[in-house]
Amino acid sequence: MPTSTLFRPTASLDALKNRAALYRFLRAFFDDLGFIEVSTPTLSRDVVVDRFVEAIPVKLDKCWRERDEFYATRFSSRELAKERETVFYLQTSPEFAMKRLVAAGMNAIYQLAPAYRRGDRGQLHNVEFTMLEWYRQGDDYEAGRAFLAKLVETVAKRFFTELNFPRAEWSKKVVQRSFGDVFFDFVELDPHNCSIGEFREYADSRAIPYPDSYVNSNDPASKDDWIDLLFSEKVQPTLGWDAATILFDYPASQSQLAKLGSRIDLKTGTTQKVSRRFELFIKGIEIANGYDELLDPSVLRGRMTETSEKRRRDGSPELPKESRLLAAMEDGLPECAGCALGVDRFLCALLDAKSIDDVLTFPTELA
Numbered sequence: 001m002p003t004s005t006l007f008r009p010t011a012s013l014d015a016l017k018n019r020a021a022l023y024r025f026l027r028a029f030f031d032d033l034g035f036i037e038v039s040t041p042t043l044s045r046d047v048v049v050d051r052f053v054e055a056i057p058v059k060l061d062k063c064w065r066e067r068d069e070f071y072a073t074r075f076s077s078r079e080l081a082k083e084r085e086t087v088f089y090l091q092t093s094p095e096f097a098m099k100r101l102v103a104a105g106m107n108a109i110y111q112l113a114p115a116y117r118r119g120d121r122g123q124l125h126n127v128e129f130t131m132l133e134w135y136r137q138g139d140d141y142e143a144g145r146a147f148l149a150k151l152v153e154t155v156a157k158r159f160f161t162e163l164n165f166p167r168a169e170w171s172k173k174v175v176q177r178s179f180g181d182v183f184f185d186f187v188e189l190d191p192h193n194c195s196i197g198e199f200r201e202y203a204d205s206r207a208i209p210y211p212d213s214y215v216n217s218n219d220p221a222s223k224d225d226w227i228d229l230l231f232s233e234k235v236q237p238t239l240g241w242d243a244a245t246i247l248f249d250y251p252a253s254q255s256q257l258a259k260l261g262s263r264i265d266l267k268t269g270t271t272q273k274v275s276r277r278f279e280l281f282i283k284g285i286e287i288a289n290g291y292d293e294l295l296d297p298s299v300l301r302g303r304m305t306e307t308s309e310k311r312r313r314d315g316s317p318e319l320p321k322e323s324r325l326l327a328a329m330e331d332g333l334p335e336c337a338g339c340a341l342g343v344d345r346f347l348c349a350l351l352d353a354k355s356i357d358d359v360l361t362f363p364t365e366l367a
Contacts, residue, residue, distance in 0.1 A: 006366060009360070009361040009362060010357040010360055010362070010366065011357070011358055011360055011361060012358075015347075015351060015353070015358060016361065018159075018163060018347065018350075018351060019347055019359060021159065021163060022159060022343070022347055023112065023343075025155045025158045025159055025162075026112065026132060026151075027112070029155055030110045030134065033108070034108060035108045035109060035110045035134065035136070036106065036108065036109050036110075037109075037112075038098065038101060038106070038109045038111050039111065040091075040094045040097035040098060040111065040113070041097060042114060042116075043060075043088040043089070043090060043091075044088060044089060044091055044096070044097060045071070045074065045087075045088055045089070045320065045323075045324075046089075046096045046097070046320065046323040046324055046325060047089040047091070047092065047096075047319055047320060048091075048093055048095055048096060048257075049308060049311075049319045049320075049321075050092070050256070050307065051307050051310045051311055051316075053092050053117055054117060054118040054119055054120075054316070054317075055090065055092050055116070055319065056090040056116050056117075056127075057087050057088070057089055057317075058087070058088050058089065058090060059086055059087050059088075060086050060087075061086070062085075062086050071084075073321075074320040075318060075321065076318065076321065080318070090116035091116065092116060092117050093115055093131060093133065093340055094111050094113050094131065095133065095340065096323055096324070096325040098111060098133060098135055099135065099293070099325055099328060099329075099333060099338070100324060100328045102135050102137060102334060102336055103328035103329065103331060103332060103333045104328070107136065108134075108135070109134065109135055109136075110132065110133065110134035110135075111131075111132070111134070112130065112131075112132050113130070113131055113133070114128055114129070114130060115129055115131040116128050116129075117129075121363075121364055123354070124285060124345060124355070124356050126344070126356055126357075126360060126363050127364045128364070128367070129342060129343075129344050130342075130343040131340055131342060131343065132340070132341040132342075132343050132346075133340040133341070134338060134339060135293070135336050135338040136336060136337065136338075137335065138336070139335075139337035140292060140335070140337060141248075141261065141276045141278075141292035141337065143337060144278065144290050144291070144292060144337025144338070144339060145246055145278050147337070147339070148174075148246060148278070148280055148288060148290055148341075149173070149176065149244075152174055152244050152280065152282075153173065153174060156170045156244075156350065157170070157171075159350055160350075167352075169241070169242060170350075172242065172243035172244075174243065174244045174245070175242075175243050175244070175246070176245075176246045176247075176248065177247060178247070178249040178263065179191065179247045179248065179250045179251070179274075180192055180249060180265070180274075182235060182239070182247060183227075183230075183231065183235055186234045186235045186238065187202060187230050187234050187235065189202060189230075190265075192251055192252075192265075192274070193272070195223075196222075196226055199223070199226035199227065199229075200214075200215070200226065203226070203229065203230065206234075208229070208230070208233050208234075210229055214226075214229075219313050223251075224251065224253050227251060227254075236281065236284055236286070237284045238284070240281040240282040240283050240284065241283055241284070244280060244281070244282045244287075245280070245281050245282075246280050247278065247279050247281065248276075248277070248278040249263050250274065250275040250277045250278075251274065252272075253275075254275050254277065255275035255276075255277065255303070256275075256277065256291070256303070257291055257293065257294050257300065258275050258276050258277040258292055258293070258294055259275075259276045259292045259293070259294050260273055260274070260275060260276065261273075261274055261275075261276040261292070262274060276291065276292035277289070277290070277291050277292075280341070282346075282349040283352075285345055285348070286342075286345075287342055287346050288339055288342070288346075289340055290338060290339030290340070291337065291339075292337055293333070293336050293338050295334075295335065296329070297326045297329035297330045300325075300326060300329065301321075301326065304321060305321065308321060344356050344359050
């Protein structure tokens with residue numbers, strides 16, 4: 001007999017059966033709408049450049065013949081590029097590769113894929129996790145949000161109907177609200193127009209803790225840092241309890257790979273620049289993140305350069321400054337909307353699980 005039970009999964013066998021059912025229902029949803037399931041590389045030279053997301057580099061023994069000199073353009077100097085000629089990355093998201101497929105002519109695609117983020121481990125984080133991502137040509141900002149809402153409503157209904165344990169909160173339609181309006185409801189500050197001083201004064205008055213580096217350093221916290229702090233403390237924990245909630249129209253400085261747009265502030269009548277980005281929250285947990293996809297490669301280059309500089313100041317490893325996605329965008333990326341959904345977190349919300357370990361076979365410590 002084994003002397004240890006550490007060979008066993010952390011999820012119950014029922015949870016693993018429910019996970020398999022969720023996969024079936026997700027695939028059926030996309031298949032019924034004519035999407036094509038695709039598979040893109042887990043190992044790639046490309047990687048999403050994000051200030052706070054750390055990819056896992058993998059150095060390979062060279063076993064291929066170069067088709068071009070792409071490796072020579074990837075980093076800030078040719079010497080560094082040559083040093084990292086054989087470095088690939090476990091993908092933090094299949095985003096770049098899937099957009100290349102859209103640029104190559106695929107119309108509506110989805111993928112269920114493993115994704116990896118170095119150092120991400122906690123109650124709702126595992127270094128390896130499962131991501132559902134999709135793109136469809138012709139979808140605009142509103143269509144992208146409506147599609148996400150339809151997916152959640154349809155899949156949840158089938159999940160609870162076929163597995164026969166309905167929950168009342170899942171019978172309600174997904175709610176959509178602007179980021180600014182929800183932020184103002186709970187913080188009473190306008191995230192688009194208020195100053196860093198006003199955010200700091202609010203945090204101090206409510207005894208909301210923040211790192212000393214936010215104010216006592218050569219690189220103090222940015223406006224986005226303060227918005228993220230107050231959002232995580234005062235807003236996010238309240239979202240998606242009565243019904244799943246989509247927030248949209250994020251601050252323009254948080255655009256990432258989304259287009260910029262504008263909205264009229266109903267309180268002041270002024271026009272505000274916003275990021276055409278949306279996120280789904282259920283029971284205080286961020287579940288999905290979507291964009292009205294950026295199409296201009298010059299804008300993406302600028303954002304990657306800006307993010308790379310922030311990473312340099314943070315002391316984070318340099319990530320490639322060029323990608324094959326940029327080449328695809330230069331060739332022409334069609335109008336489209338895309339979204340990425342954390343499958344493990346979605347299952348946690350469906351099962352009312354408190355930890356991601358409750359829906360995984362073997363989390364990082366037991367892998």
